Amino acid sequence: xxxxxxxxxxxxxxxxxxxxxxxxxxxxxxxxxxxxxxxxxxxxxxxxxxxxxxxxxxxxxxxxxxxxxxxxxxxxxxxxxxxxxxxxxxxxxxxxxxxxxxxxxxxxxxxxxxxxxxxxxxxxxxxxxxxxxxxxxxxxxxxxxxxxxxxxxxxxxxxxxxxxxxxxxxxxxxxxxxxxxxxxxxxxxxxxxxxxxxxxxxxxxxxxxxxxxxxxxxxxxxxxxxxxxxxxxxxxxxxxxxxxxxxxxxxxxxxxxxxxxxxxxxxxxxxxxxxxxxxxxxxxxxxxxxxxxxxxxxxxxxxxxxxxxxxxxxx
Amino acid sequence: xxxxxxxxxxxxxxxxxxxxxxxxxxxxxxxxxxxxxxxxxxxxxxxxxxxxxxxxxxxxxxxxxxxxxxxxxxxxxxxxxxxxxxxxxxxxxxxxxxxxxxxxxxxxxxxxxxxxxxxxxxxxxxxxxxxxxxxxxxxxxxxxxxxxxxxxxxxxxxxxxxxxxxxxxxxxxxxxxxxxxxxxxxxxxxxxxxxxxxxxxxxxxxxxxxxxxxxxxxxxxxxxxxxxxxxxxxxxxxxxxxxxxxxxxxxxxxxxxxxxxxxxxxxxxxxxxxxxxxxxxxxxxxxxxxxxxxxxxxxxxxxxxxxxxxxxxxx
Numbered sequence: 001x002x003x004x005x006x007x008x009x010x011x012x013x014x015x016x017x018x019x020x021x022x023x024x025x026x027x028x029x030x031x032x033x034x035x036x037x038x039x040x041x042x043x044x045x046x047x048x049x050x051x052x053x054x055x056x057x058x059x060x061x062x063x064x065x066x067x068x069x070x071x072x073x074x075x076x077x078x079x080x081x082x083x084x085x086x087x088x089x090x091x092x093x094x095x096x097x098x099x100x101x102x103x104x105x106x107x108x109x110x111x112x113x114x115x116x117x118x119x120x121x122x123x124x125x126x127x128x129x130x131x132x133x134x135x136x137x138x139x140x141x142x143x144x145x146x147x148x149x150x151x152x153x154x155x156x157x158x159x160x161x162x163x164x165x166x167x168x169x170x171x172x173x174x175x176x177x178x179x180x181x182x183x184x185x186x187x188x189x190x191x192x193x194x195x196x197x198x199x200x201x202x203x204x205x206x207x208x209x210x211x212x213x214x215x216x217x218x219x220x221x222x223x224x225x226x227x228x229x230x231x232x233x234x235x236x237x238x239x240x241x242x243x244x245x246x247x248x249x250x251x252x253x254x255x256x257x258x259x260x261x262x263x264x265x266x267x268x269x270x271x272x273x274x275x276x277x278x279x280x281x282x283x284x285x286x287x288x289x290x291x292x293x294x295x296x297x298x299x300x301x302x303x304x305x306x307x308x309x310x311x312x313x314x315x
Numbered sequence: 316x317x318x319x320x321x322x323x324x325x326x327x328x329x330x331x332x333x334x335x336x337x338x339x340x341x342x343x344x345x346x347x348x349x350x351x352x353x354x355x356x357x358x359x360x361x362x363x364x365x366x367x368x369x370x371x372x373x374x375x376x377x378x379x380x381x382x383x384x385x386x387x388x389x390x391x392x393x394x395x396x397x398x399x400x401x402x403x404x405x406x407x408x409x410x411x412x413x414x415x416x417x418x419x420x421x422x423x424x425x426x427x428x429x430x431x432x433x434x435x436x437x438x439x440x441x442x443x444x445x446x447x448x449x450x451x452x453x454x455x456x457x458x459x460x461x462x463x464x465x466x467x468x469x470x471x472x473x474x475x476x477x478x479x480x481x482x483x484x485x486x487x488x489x490x491x492x493x494x495x496x497x498x499x500x501x502x503x504x505x506x507x508x509x510x511x512x513x514x515x516x517x518x519x520x521x522x523x524x525x526x527x528x529x530x531x532x533x534x535x536x537x538x539x540x541x542x543x544x545x546x547x548x549x550x551x552x553x554x555x556x557x558x559x560x561x562x563x564x565x566x567x568x569x570x571x572x573x574x575x576x577x578x579x580x581x582x583x584x585x586x587x588x589x590x591x592x593x594x595x596x597x598x599x600x601x602x603x604x605x606x607x608x609x610x611x612x613x614x615x616x617x618x619x620x621x622x623x624x625x626x627x628x629x630x
Contacts, residue, residue, distance in 0.1 A: 034442055041460070056468075059478075129351055136620055137364065140564060140606070143607065146603055192350070229456070253594070
C-alpha cells in the first residue's frame with residue numbers, strides 16, 4: 001500500500017543542476033512516449049468516426065472528413081456477431097454487466113471477511129492458509145479449465161433435470177452463473193490479499209477494545225472495520241471489476257453464443273470472415289468494450305494504480 | 316446404529332459462557348472455511364485433476380485410462396521436431412521470443428520512463444496516467460487496436476506510403492513468421508506503464524539523504540543512478556521480472572486478437588497450444604500435459620518468491 005502512496009506523492013528531490021538542454025531532452029522524451037502510448041487510442045477513435053471508404057481509402061492518421069456516428073450505432077445495435085446474430089453488441093454488454101456485478105460483490109465481501117479473520121482472529125497455520133490462497137492468484141487458468149468444464153457440465157445436467165422436474169433451473173447451468181462462479185473462486189486470492197494487507201495495518205487495540213465491550217465477531221467487523229475500509233473496498237472493487245470485465249478465457253470457454261460476455265463478442269465481431277471487414281464498426285465496438293474500465297480508470301485512477309501495485313508487490 | 320448425544324452443559328436454556336466462548340472461537344474459522352475450501356477444490360484439487368488427466372489417454376472427453384508418461388514423451392519429442400516444426404516446438408520458440416522481448420522491453424521502458432518522470436517534471440500528473448491507461452483495456456481491445464494499426468493495407472504502412480516513403484514495408488502482422496513480434500509490441504505497449512509505476516514507487520522510496528550525499532561527493536546524475544539508485548531497487552527489479560514472466564506465460568487473449576485467431580498456429584504459445592489440443596483437436600491428454608508444464612513453470616517462478624516475501628514479512 002505504501003508503495004502506491006509513494007507514486008502519488010513525490011517527495012522533494014534535489015535537482016542536480018541540470019542544464020537547459022538536459023531538461024529539453026527529458027521533456028522531449030516524455031512527450032514522445034506519451035504520443036506513442038496515445039496514438040493507438042486516437043487512431044481507434046478516429047477510425048470509428050469515419051465512413052468505411054474513408055478508412056480503407058484514406059490515411060489512418062488523417063482526421064475524419066465527414067465524421068459520422070453510424071459505425072457506433074451499427075456496432076451497438078446491428079452488427080453481425082458470429083454467423084446468425086445481427087443485433088449488435090448491446091446484448092453482450094448487458095451479459096458482461098450481469099456477470100460482473102455479482103462476481104465483484106461476492107468476491108469482495110468474501111475477501112474482506114477472509115482478510116479480517118487472517119489478521120484479527122489468527123489461528124495456528126494462518127500463514128500457510130494465506131500462502132495457499134495467494135498462490136491461487138498466479139495459476140494459469142489452463143491448468144484448471146478442463147476440470148472446470150467437467151464440473152460446469154455436471155451443473156448443467158443438474159439444471160436440465162431441475163427444469164424437467166420443476167420447470168426452473170435455479171441457475172444451474174446458466175452461463176452467467178457459471179462465469180460468476182469462476183470469477184469469484186479465482187478472484188478470492190486477490191481480494192483476500194488486498195484486505196489482509198490493509199487490515200494488517202489496522203490497529204488491533206480497537207478490535208480488542210470492542211471485544212472487551214462485548215462485541216462479537218460480526219459486530220466488530222461491521223461496526224469497527226468496515227466503516228474504516230472504504231479505500232481498500234474501492235481498490236478491490238476496481239481491481240476485480242477490471243479483471244472480470246476484461247476476462248476472455250473463461251468467457252469464451254463457458255459462455256458460448258448469445259450468452260457470451262463483451263470481450264468474446266468483440267473478438268467474434270472482429271474475426272468474422274464473412275463479408276467486408278468493417279474496420280470502423282470494429283473500432284466503435286472495441287471502444288464500447290473498453291469504455292467501462294476506461295471510465296473507472298479516469299475517475300478513480302489513484303485507486304486503480306494502488307490495486308495494481310498491491311497485486312504485484314506482495315506481502 | 317447408535318446415536319450418541321454429546322453432553323451439553325445446559326443450565327437455564329442458554330449456552331453456558333464457556334460454550335459461548337468456544338462457539339465464538341469457532342466463528343472466524345467457519346467464516347474462512349468456505350473460501351479456503353473453494354480454493355482447495357478449485358485450485359489445488361483441479362490442478363491435481365489436470366495432472367491426473369495428463370497421464371491418461373483422454374481425447375474429446377476425460378478418460379481414466381492411464382497410459383503412463385506417454386503424453387510427456389510425445390511433448391518431449393515434439394520439442395525437438397523442427398522440420399517441419401511441430402506446434403509445440405513453435406509454441407516453445409514463440410514463448411521464448413515473446414517472453415524475452417516482453418520482459419526486457421517492459422523493464423527498459425518502465426525504468427526509463429520512471430527515471431525521466433522522477434526529474435521534478437511539471438505535468439507529471441498528466442503524463443503518468445497516459446503511460447498507464449492501456450492497463451485498463453482488455454487484451455482483446457488492445458489486440459484489436461494494434462491489428463488495425465499494423466495492418467499493411469490500411470494502417471501504418473499505408474500511412475507512411477501516403478506521406479511519400481513508398482518503399483516502406485511493415486507487414487509483420489500478416490506475415491506468419493513475424494506475427495509473434497507484433498504480439499510482443501502490443502503486450503509491451505499495454506504493460507510497460509505498469510512497470511513504470513512499480514519503478515517510480517521504488518525510486519520515490521529511495522532515501523533523499525543518500526542522493527544528497529552522492530551529489531556533495533560530486534557524483535554525476537548518471538553515476539548516481541547507475542551505482543546507487545538502481546542497486547537499491549534490486550527488489551523492484553525482481554518483483555517486476557516475476558510479474559512479467561508469469562503474465563507472459565499466461566498470455567492468451569492477446570495472441571488471438573492481434574493475429575486474428577492465430578492463423579495456421581503461426582503465433583502458437585503454450586497457452587493457445589493447450590487450448591486447441593484440448594478443445595478443438597480432441598487430444599485432452601496432450602492438452603493437460605501442456606497445462607501441467609505451464610503450471611510447473613509458473614510454480615517454479617512464484618513459489619520461492621512468495622515464500623521469501625511471506626517469510627520476510629513475518630520477521
